[in-house]
Amino acid sequence: MNKKIIKTALCCFAVIAMIILGFTTYTYFSIKDYLDSKTVFAVVIVGVVVTLAMGIAIAGVSAFAMALYKDKENSEDKKMAQIIYGSEVAKELKDEMKMEIAKREDEGKKVPTLCVILVGNNPASVSYVTGKEKACKEIGLGSKMIHLEENTTQEELMRVVRECNEDSSIDGILVQLPLPKHLNEKEVLWAIDPNKDVDGLHPINVGKLHLGEEGFVPCTPQGIIELLKRMNVDLRGKRAVVIGRSNLVGNPVARLLMNENATVTICHSKTENIQAICKEADILVVAIGKAKFVTKDFVKEGAYVIDVGVNRNDEGKLVGDVDFDDVVDHVSAITPVPKGVGPMTITMLLKNTIQACKNAEV
């Protein structure tokens, strides 16, 4: 029971006790000249006992009523934040895709195939690529993994990309980023056939996104919009703030949010008053790559927070760009790390690969 309730109960008790004591005293002086001393003594004792009993009873009832009222007030005031598990949405979508692929097989149609090109052995990239292969297997999608040496030359990598472009068994191509420093990332991405660019990073697809035309959209931003839509968040006219301006996440997600009629601001490393800008956001997307950068001082009460960050803390545990524990009681909904946005990225890659295969059929 909290202090306020105890105080209220004691006050009630004191007031009631004073009223009844006053009444008893008044009665005592009124009757003392008419009754013998024994009877007067009995009247005083009865008066004191009744005072105590009534005081305790009333204090108890008021404390109980107040506790009930407080509980109700708390449950109305403190709505629990919704935790948006992308892993669950991803599972639903993968089940749907699995059925679609099985149906295609039954109908004698081609099984869509994704080709992932990995250069070198960056541990994070190896883990992402393994995850992609596993997801393809799970839903019956074909997958081809091309793992090249760290010291692969630009010419060799360009030749591999061109071969994949020509290979009709491959529907989607993804070159895992980042590439080793000696390689020219832009030249490689621009060499991918835009019709097989399931990563949405070829300038034709980037241009289409910005012109509002159909094309492949980068997977993480696409996954974020899918999550928001599944949660029935009405983006129209809402204030959205994106922290980060990368080609993989920040820029495309800002454009997608604008295409959904949100009013969008992009913040980045040079933005002044970043905290104040974020605090205005109904939807806050954080893709800055700094562990626990966003605290509750950045977040508007009741906002929707999408955490794209994947960072390792000192204990090697995965943490997001948002300080989840600090923010969670403050927001309407938030994505956790892990199991939030990450699983949606792979799922959108599978979806794009199936789409690439279908596009090639018409």
Ligand code: GUN
């Ligand atoms: N590295 C981390 N995320 C991605 C992604 O979405 N696409 C590619 N190609 N590389 C990545």
